[in-house]
Amino acid sequence: MRLAALSLVLLAHPALANKVYITNEKGNDITVLESETLEVIATFPAGNRPRGITISPDGKELYVCASDDDTVRVFETETYTETHTLPSGPDPELFVLHPSGNPLYIANEDDNLVTIVDVQSHRMLAEVPVGVEPEGMAISPDGAFVVNTSETTNMAHFIDTATSQIVANVLVDQRPRYAQFTSDGKLLFVTAEIGGTVAVIDVATKEVVHKIGFEIPGVLPEAIQPVGLKITQDGSRIFVALGPANRVAVIDGTTFEVLDYLLVGQRVWQLAFTPDESLLFTTNGNSNDVSVIDVAAGEVIRSVPVGQQPWGIVVGPD
Amino acid sequence: MQFIAAISLVGLLAPALAEADTLIRAAVLRVDVAGLPPISRLDLAPADLGLAGARLGTEDNATTGSFMGQIFETADFVATPDTAAAALEEALAGGAGFVVILADDATTLALTDLAGDRALILNAGARGDGLRGADCRGNVVHVAPSHAMLADALAQFLAWKKWDSWFLVAGSHPADVDLAQAFRTAATKFGAEIVEERVYEDTGGARRTDTGHVQVQKQMPVFTQGAEDHDILIAADEAGIFAEYLPFQTWDARPVAGSAGLVPRTWHPALEAWGATQFQNRFEAMAGRPMREEDYQAWLAIRIVGEAATRTQSGDPANLREHILSPEFEVAGFKGQKLTIRDWDHQLRQPILLTTGALTVTVSPQDAFLHQVSQLDTLGRDRPETECSFP
Numbered sequence: 001m002r003l004a005a006l007s008l009v010l011l012a013h014p015a016l017a018n019k020v021y022i023t024n025e026k027g028n029d030i031t032v033l034e035s036e037t038l039e040v041i042a043t044f045p046a047g048n049r050p051r052g053i054t055i056s057p058d059g060k061e062l063y064v065c066a067s068d069d070d071t072v073r074v075f076e077t078e079t080y081t082e083t084h085t086l087p088s089g090p091d092p093e094l095f096v097l098h099p100s101g102n103p104l105y106i107a108n109e110d111d112n113l114v115t116i117v118d119v120q121s122h123r124m125l126a127e128v129p130v131g132v133e134p135e136g137m138a139i140s141p142d143g144a145f146v147v148n149t150s151e152t153t154n155m156a157h158f159i160d161t162a163t164s165q166i167v168a169n170v171l172v173d174q175r176p177r178y179a180q181f182t183s184d185g186k187l188l189f190v191t192a193e194i195g196g197t198v199a200v201i202d203v204a205t206k207e208v209v210h211k212i213g214f215e216i217p218g219v220l221p222e223a224i225q226p227v228g229l230k231i232t233q234d235g236s237r238i239f240v241a242l243g244p245a246n247r248v249a250v251i252d253g254t255t256f257e258v259l260d261y262l263l264v265g266q267r268v269w270q271l272a273f274t275p276d277e278s279l280l281f282t283t284n285g286n287s288n289d290v291s292v293i294d295v296a297a298g299e300v301i302r303s304v305p306v307g308q309q310p311w312g313i314v315v316g317p318d
Numbered sequence: 319m320q321f322i323a324a325i326s327l328v329g330l331l332a333p334a335l336a337e338a339d340t341l342i343r344a345a346v347l348r349v350d351v352a353g354l355p356p357i358s359r360l361d362l363a364p365a366d367l368g369l370a371g372a373r374l375g376t377e378d379n380a381t382t383g384s385f386m387g388q389i390f391e392t393a394d395f396v397a398t399p400d401t402a403a404a405a406l407e408e409a410l411a412g413g414a415g416f417v418v419i420l421a422d423d424a425t426t427l428a429l430t431d432l433a434g435d436r437a438l439i440l441n442a443g444a445r446g447d448g449l450r451g452a453d454c455r456g457n458v459v460h461v462a463p464s465h466a467m468l469a470d471a472l473a474q475f476l477a478w479k480k481w482d483s484w485f486l487v488a489g490s491h492p493a494d495v496d497l498a499q500a501f502r503t504a505a506t507k508f509g510a511e512i513v514e515e516r517v518y519e520d521t522g523g524a525r526r527t528d529t530g531h532v533q534v535q536k537q538m539p540v541f542t543q544g545a546e547d548h549d550i551l552i553a554a555d556e557a558g559i560f561a562e563y564l565p566f567q568t569w570d571a572r573p574v575a576g577s578a579g580l581v582p583r584t585w586h587p588a589l590e591a592w593g594a595t596q597f598q599n600r601f602e603a604m605a606g607r608p609m610r611e612e613d614y615q616a617w618l619a620i621r622i623v624g625e626a627a628t629r630t631q632s633g634d635p636a637n638l639r640e641h642i643l644s645p646e647f648e649v650a651g652f653k654g655q656k657l658t659i660r661d662w663d664h665q666l667r668q669p670i671l672l673t674t675g676a677l678t679v680t681v682s683p684q685d686a687f688l689h690q691v692s693q694l695d696t697l698g699r700d701r702p703e704t705e706c707s708f709p
Contacts, residue, residue, distance in 0.1 A: 091596065109596045110603075112381055131385065132378045133596055151593060152621075152650070153382040154628065169385040171628065174650040175593070194650040220693055222655040244654075 018274055019077065019316040020281055021062060022290060023050035024307030030064065031290075031306040032080070033281075035274050035315065038292060038302050044080040047073050052094040053312040056119075057101045062314075063119070065092040065106070072106065072117070077316060087124045089115035094178075094312075096137040096146065098161070105146045105159075107134035114148050114157075116164060126164040130157045138179035138188065140203065149176035149190055156190050156199075158206060168206040172199040177227045178270075182235045182253075191226035191240060198226050198240055200256060212240075212256050219245050228270035232277055237295070239280055241268040248282055248291075250298060262300050264291035272313040283310035339389045340633030342379075344623055345409035346372040346616055347395040347429070348443075349402045349421035357562040368420040368442065369394045370605040371613030375620025377604070379627070388627055392620060399425055403432055410436050415635025418442050418461075418619040420612055423449055423493065430458045438639045440619035443612060445556075446496050450663040450699060454706035459642060460665045461619045465500035467698035468582040471670035471682035472552070472575055473504035474696065478684050481549035482510040485572070487542070487564070490519045493556035501552055501576065513546040520559045538567035545570065552576040579674070582682070585614035586673040591681075592654040618651050618666070625649045654681075658692070663706040667694035 017036035023046060024031060030050065032042040047066030054063050055077070062075040065088065072086040072095070088095075089108040092115075096105050103125055106115045114128040114137070131153025138147045139161075146159045149172070156179060158168040173195020181188050181203070188201040200210035214224045225243035231253065232238075238251040244267050250260040265284025268291070272281050280293040284303075290310060292302040348368050356362060364370075372392050379390040393412055397405040402421065406429050409417055417433060419426050420443035427449060430439045439458040441449065450464050476482065484505060488498035498515075505512050518541065542551065542564070551568055553576040555561035561577035573579055587598060587608035601609045601617075609617075626638040626647065641647055643664070648656040653669045660667060671678045683689075687696040699705075 091599070110599050129381075129384075132381045133593070150382075152378055153385070154650075155382070155385060157385070166385070174648060174656055194654075194656045195648075196656075222693060225654075 016275075016318050018318065020272065020290075021053055021055070021077075021314050021316070022281075022283055022306050022310045023053045023064060023312040025049055025051055025285070025309040025311040027308030029307050030062075030075075030080075031310070033290065033304060033306075035279060038304055040304065040306065042080055043307065044075070046075075047071070051311045052092065053314045054095060054097050054104075055314050055316055056097070057099070057317065059317045061119075063095065063097065063104060065095060065312075067091050067093055067109075072104070074119075084122060086117050086119065086122055087115075088117065089113055089124075089127065093135055094137050096139045098139060099141065099143050105137055105139065105148075107137050107148055109133050109135060109151075112150070114146070114159065128159055128164055128166065130159075130166070131155050131169075136177055136179040136190065138181055140181050141183055141185045145203070147179050147181075147188060147190075149179050151175045151177065151193075154192075154195075156188065156201060170199075170201055170206055170208060172201075172208065173197045173211070178229050180229055180231055182231055183233050184235065187235075189229055189231065189238060191229050193225045193227055193243065196221065196224050196226065198229065198238075198251075210256050212251060212258070214240075214242060214245075214249055214258060216242075216245055216247060216261050219247075227268070228282075230271045230273055230280065232273075232295075239271055239293075241271055241282060243267055243269070246284075248280075248293065260298055262293060262298065264293075264300055265289045265303055269311055270313050272315045274315050275318045281313055281315065283313050285309050285311060339383075339387050340627075341389045341391060342383075342415070342623065342627050342633045342635075342638070343391050343393075343413045344372075344376075344416040344418065344620060345393040345395060345412065345414035346418040346442075346620075347397060347402065347405055347409060347420070349397050349399055349419070349425050349429075351399060351422065356558050361558075364605075364607055364610075366605065367610060368418075368612040368616045369396070370601070370607075371609065371616035372418055372620050374601055374604055374613075375617040375624065378617075378621060379624030382624060382628055386628060386631060388633060390620075390624060390627075402429060406432055415638070416440060416619075416623045418616050419444075420616065423496075426458075427453055427455070430455045433457060438635070438642065440622065442615035442619045446493065447500060447699070448496070450665050451705035454663050454708060456664070456708035458664060459619075459622065459659060460663070461615045461622070463582075463584055463668065463670060464665055464698050465497045466503065467665070467668075467670060469497070469500035469504035470507065470697045471582045472580070472672060473501075473508040473510060474682045474684040474687050475580075475672055475680055476510060476550065476575070477508045478686060483546075483548045483550075484510055484512045485542070485545045485548035485551045486512045486515045486554065487551060487560075488515070488517055488554040489557050489559050489561075490517055491557040491559075494554050497556050497577070498554035501554055513548050516541070516545070518555070518560045520557065534563045534567060538563050539569045542567075543569040548572060550575055553578055580672050580679060581674075582670045583611050583673050584668060584670065585609060585611045586671050586678055588673075588676060589652070589671060589678050591678075592652050594652040597652050614651075618649070618657075621651070622649055622666075655694075660695070660701075662701050662704045663699065665698060667692060667697075669694065670697060
């Protein structure tokens with residue numbers, strides 16, 4: 001059954017294999033998977049408490065928040081060697097790269113700051129004071145706004161990238177963790193871990209236009225904690241990692257209705273698509289594995305053991 | 319009395335808002351009772367106990383307030399039982415609409431009645447079940463856990479372990495008696511049996527002396543000798559007289575829980591789950607010491623005020639109070655789920671950590687204990703059992 005589904009995927013997408021990079025928060029390393037075989041092809045050290053991870057648009061540089069080292073480490077994806085570090089400010093947790101590949105916007109959880117760093121000159125460009133415990137970071141497709149979510153202040157802060165000033169603050173539910181814009185830049189989705197909801201924000205008016213709630217038979221409401229979120233390029237589907245509920249919710253991008261809950265590993269945290277969006281990977285912090293979802297079929301097709309407490313994930317471009 | 323530096327912080331962050339800002343005033347009042355030092359010097363109370371937690375809460379509120387046009391101010395008071403009433407009057411005269419109180423049961427009740435409808439009291443210290451029962455008041459929110467919640471949290475874990483024969487040793491002080499009663503109720507509720515009870519009389523006398531351990535090593539085995547066969551010894555010692563002496567000094571080779579050994583608490587400085595690490599870091603950077611339960615509870619009390627101000631976008635204490643006591647109210651507190659307030663006795667629902675000196679062993683409610691409304695209501699007095707009817 002599993003094999004059949006897998007070979008189907010391989011048949012349907014014969015194109016390219018991509019590298020999938022997973023940060024292991026407790027293992028202090030990065031696991032590299034190959035998206036076609038779903039085999040682990042490498043593991044390399046990544047500093048202390050690696051969490052947020054992203055990749056340059058050309059796929060050559062990997063950026064990793066080494067939270068307990070108070071720095072962003074940069075690795076060559078070809079050799080897995082560290083080339084340099086970037087000044088991140090204290091306790092970097094999540095960040096987002098400008099669509100052009102520069103600069104990098106970093107949330108500093110302990111210091112109520114967003115740090116903006118030039119990835120070429122390796123210099124800090126600006127610090128923007130935000131709410132308490134900044135975490136989620138998103139950038140609009142046109143690069144005009146960076147959004148930061150602050151976990152104790154419970155807001156999505158819209159930062160104008162031209163002036164590095166906050167231009168709007170949108171109140172959401174308790175402990176906002178992750179944010180993402182739709183590819184047309186019209187909507188922003190923000191997950192609230194403790195609130196148990198996803199806020200849909202109209203980017204033009206900066207207002208919450210819808211709130212998505214979750215209900216899973218047999219799962220305590222308190223265990224449903226939305227964390228990572230990914231939207232398909234065409235905006236038709238939204239996937240939300242529900243933390244200790246051990247499920248990924250599949251949401252209709254037009255009606256915002258929850259269509260399905262996919263059972264994955266324990267304490268599912270972050271999500272990443274392959275570039276062709278055929279597969280979605282989830283990091284499962286408590287079961288130390290990655291679940292692989294066949295997006296078209298809406299099924300979990302494999303779980304792959306990785307390192308200790310997998311947290312962040314990024315897939316290399318084609 | 320001292321005002322914290324949150325005001326200047328707000329000024330830095332949002333100078334443009336200064337003119338239209340709304341000011342929300344609170345106070346924190348700690349009432350210290352003169353007494354013996356704790357058994358362990360590790361437990362000596364820092365001078366800013368509780369106050370430091372309130373300070374961090376005010377800073378957190380101020381950061382959020384800078385985006386909302388709200389300024390938060392918290393005045394600190396440290397009093398004795400004799401000067402507590404005057405300190406409360408001074409706080410109220412200073413315009414505090416919310417007063418966080420860290421005191422024993424009797425003082426908390428007296429101050430709550432003295433405040434009347436002039437302020438909402440946030441009880442961050444007193445744990446007696448009477449304050450949530452026969453002596454309950456409508457103008458107080460209990461952020462501190464009740465004895466019933468703490469006892470139930472431990473009882474659930476012991477039920478899961480199937481350690482259901484308890485040897486209860488209670489102190490002779492009123493708070494010890496209250497806690498011991500909570501353990502008896504918890505035993506009945508969760509199917510444990512108290513096979514033996516003893517009272518440890520506080521007769522004064524030497525405690526921490528250079529030969530203390532020699533005495534303890536002789537006294538504690540004798541005191542616990544000959545008890546009915548039991549799985550665990552539960553100590554009810556709110557006064558801190560004897561419980562810490564019990565682990566490894568009991569006659570029988572049995573673990574100790576309650577006021578020593580495995581201790582139910584709202585907070586522990588080793589907690590790392592649910593984003594607690596960064597919260598511990600922020601507190602330690604500010605206070606220069608680990609966070610204690612009193613600090614956590616005072617922080618949470620001040621955050622409750624801030625959360626109400628954010629959600630209502632108001633600075634009017636009456637509006638905030640209405641929101642805090644409404645079913646819509648919820649606040650996050652690094653416990654992995656939203657915290658809400660019971661409408662029948664104004665007790666804050668929260669998970670309870672069961673801790674040793676170094677670690678969180680487990681967190682209650684335990685998974686197996688279900689509830690039709692909120693799993694957190696398996697801890698403490700549920701709606702059908704409450705003895706509270708607000709005057």
